[in-house]
Amino acid sequence: MGVGAIPQAMSLPQSRAMVPALDRQLREYRAIAAQSQAYARAHGRRELRGPGTAALAMSAAMLRAQSMLDPSTSRLAERMIQGSTMGVTSLTRQIRDYDGEDTEVLDFAKKQLKREEKNIDELKKFL
Numbered sequence: 206m207g208v209g210a211i212p213q214a215m216s217l218p219q220s221r222a223m224v225p226a227l228d229r230q231l232r233e234y235r236a237i238a239a240q241s242q243a244y245a246r247a248h249g250r251r252e253l254r255g256p257g258t259a260a261l262a263m264s265a266a267m268l269r270a271q272s273m274l275d276p277s278t279s280r281l282a283e284r285m286i287q288g289s290t291m292g293v294t295s296l297t298r299q300i301r302d303y304d305g306e307d308t309e310v311l312d313f314a315k316k317q318l319k320r321e322e323k324n325i326d327e328l329k330k331f332l
Contacts (some may be wrong), residue, residue, distance in 0.1 A: 206288065207234040209261040213268050214285060219278045226327050227285070233320060244313070282331035289328070292321045 211231040214220050220227060238255070243324045245253050256264075271284060303311055 206233070206256050206260070206292070208238055208266065209256065209283075210288060213265045214281060217268070217272050217276075217281060219272065219276050219281050222278050223282060223285075223328070225329050226331075230327075233324075237317060237320075240313070244309075260266050263290050279332050282328045286325050286328050286332075289321050289325045293318060293325070296302065296321065 207230060211227050211234065215224055215227050215231075241253055245251070268284065272281065296314055300311065300314050300318065303314070305311075
């Protein structure tokens with residue numbers, strides 16, 4: 206979701222101060238997506254699917270609409286933190302519920318959880 210949402214956020218005028226942080230996160234998310242795809246292919250799975258077009262379009266529309274209501278950098282940071290918090294919640298649940306034996310998958314998920322928490326901390330300075 207971050208790969209689709211971050212470019213939208215970066216295109217907003219209030220994101221100027223946040224561009225370096227958002228750009229780093231975007232590069233990170235792209236690398237993670239590539240790693241996930243490579244892992245899936247190596248283990249006999251086809252392409253992994255990301256969020257659908259409708260979800261991405263809805264996310265972009267909401268971001269633009271909310272930015273019109275409150276165009277502050279602080280509010281944009283809050284929205285980006287909310288997105289990362291949803292990722293933290295989802296990852297935490299998936300890690301807890303994982304019952305497979307593949308420690309590589311579990312380690313990857315735990316690293317991603319730490320990355321999301323770091324992203325949240327980085328964006329807090331813009332609140």
